Amino acid sequence: MSDMDMPNTGLAPVEPVDDINTPGFWEKNESLFLGFGFIALVIIIWQLVPSVFTLSKGMKLFFATPTMIVGAFGDLIASGKLWPALQFSASAFGLGLGLSIIVALPLGVVMGRSQVLSDMFDPFITAINATPRLVFLPLILIWFGIGMWSVVVVVFIGALFPLLINTYEGVKNADKLLINVVKSYGANEWEINKLVVIPNSLPFIIAGLRLAIGRAVLGVVVAEFFGGSSNGVGVIMVRASGSFQVDVVFAGLILFMAMSLILTGIVRSIEARFSRWRPQQTKSF
Amino acid sequence: MEEEVGKLTFWQTWRRLIIGGIAVILFFLVWEALLTWFIPLNKFVISKPSLIFLGIARDMESGILWRDLLVSGRPLLFGFGAAVLIGIPVGVVMGWRERVGYSLDPLLTALYASPLVAVAPLVIIFFGVGVAGKAILIFVLCVFPFVFNSLAGVRSVDPLLINTVRSFGGKEMDLYRIVIVPTVLPFVIAGARYAIGRGLIGVLVGEFFAASEGVGYRIAWYGDMYVLDRMFGYILVMMVVAILFTEGIRWAERTAFPWRVGM
């Protein structure tokens, strides 16, 4: 598990040799090859299963091979159904996310700077954060009706909390020492925020954004699924699963997955750029 | 002799709880006051705390609340349990054998990033509307935090500690007992905290889609019939359950693993 390996069993001391052990192209990128290779393998096996095994009638209904999924995708695009649905889902996503940013950032900063305020809001944030958003959906449907706003609200709630909590943590975390240093040079509250608090919080906020995006995508799916609207990719999916069109369902799933991965990937690279000054931290949940 | 960590005053330890508690009580009071004296109460759109709590009491009395909790809890137990039994070993193997980790990681990450709730209808249709279908759905949602956290836990085992135990004569079994399990355990418990949240989502999704009983079902049912006070009541119950689980695990983490300060 450590870097030290078992020594050679040769008798003479080994002279450093140039080519033998310097890592080559395959070794250096081993993890990538293994990872994507595995995914490719799974896809291939998945594709071949119906040809190799004879499936029962019931299973056949459910077994959508990769080619079928791609086909379904193509059909959706060709039939012109995908684009408006995508627009709908994407706008709900954007609106909800945008609103959550507008609310979370200032609130997070204020909470971060005031201990009393954060203590006051704390139980509410903990409570709503711990609760699955889905539980509010029936209520949201009653209040906002079926349509885009319900979806937006669900997205908003989902995205709000990671952003809020992370902003708050980032602000709270601002090094008191640095604040004192800047104060000693005569900075006022605004300048303190500009010079110390905001740069320090940026990595946290962006990490929060990354989490928020994941939750926002989930929010779109969940809200559209359970009757939050009559438009959107999620609606296409739920109708398809009602009529056993498994390939369409999977196509939608992959679409959402791709959206989620791409967006979080973009945010991750932005995150990396803004975190260059920070020492490496072990990542886990 | 060097210093010990200083002890906190009464106010410092209890401050958060007290201020928070006051905020919550204030919230309910204002809510009640607003809808009693200032804004006409439209029973089809909203409710107020007194009615809500009354509703909860009635649902408890009639037994319906307990029954719903039980019905919702069973698949949760099975799904979550399966996630623990399968997720942890998978994560451990992935962390232990580097190559296995590399192979599985991208696929699992992609799956984790997908809105798996979308397959809920398929799962329910395929496996039935009973406990099995819901349990499997919950399993699919719950398993990932366990896998990823066990993986992280194994990867974080400190080689220095391994060397230390070996230097005092420790054998393979000793390494597991003394170093590896204590290192991985906090990660797994933290994973449980995430998993339970996703599990609750699974319960609700399953019940919104196809059920005749259960907390999720009941919320939707009350919603359909516009019985707002009972609906709010159930939502509140659900929130309490979620908080108990999540904060309970957090508390367990803090007491059982005091050395993980700042993690």
Add this chain to the structure above:
Amino acid sequence: MADYIKAENINLTFTPPNRRPVTALQDFNLSVDEGEFVSIVGPSGCGKSTFLNVLLGLIPPNTGVMSINGKTVSGPGQDRAMVFQEFGLLPWRTVMDNVGLGQELRGVSKAERRDASQKFIEMVGLAGFENHYPHELSGGMKQRVGIARALVSDPDVLLMDEPFAALDAQTRDIMQAELLRIWQEAKKTVLFVTHQIEEAVYLSDRVIVMTKRPGRTKKLIDIPLARPRDYEMRVTPEFNDLKLQIWNELKDEIDSQGGPVND
């Protein structure tokens, strides 16, 4: 007894995956008398810590013989114990349970372990901290635990791998004096690795200077200063002569090396 610890023509080469082979030790020879306090000084990366690990029995050499009291070293044993630079304390165990690690692995009963551990906890000056966790202790205290743990199993040889490098200067001075006090009381043979020349001269009977990698013994320097040593000795001309002697040997090894190298 002369040649109590004897290393003859030790050769050790590592082949880390995807990198060039590294020869850590080449024709390394060393001899230590019983009851001596010997320091090993050398540039970063010269293999001094590696040698300790060989002596400890965690790494077998490619060629050469490593023996203690005439017996060849073939794995960790009760006759040797190590004190680590980064302490290596198990964060989830109290001081008492950390100190008792060696004995626990050897199957000593809990009661006996407790008594023995208690004795050494007091000897290193940590009475009253038996039930504290490592994260509640300062660096110096943690290292005292490390020393107590090493002494409890009553080893014949104490190996110390830059044990005070992670401590601040004042704590380090205190710990050095404490170490000498404990050593006089416990009467062990000590092999002490450091790259602080002053520390080496202050503590030892003899100082071994190693070459840069691949490591070999370059020069043996006797430290004929009287015992017990006190702080004032550090400012005497004899002391500084010895320091200069060692520095002259050492500086050739450092000149020809670039930046930091992993040890």
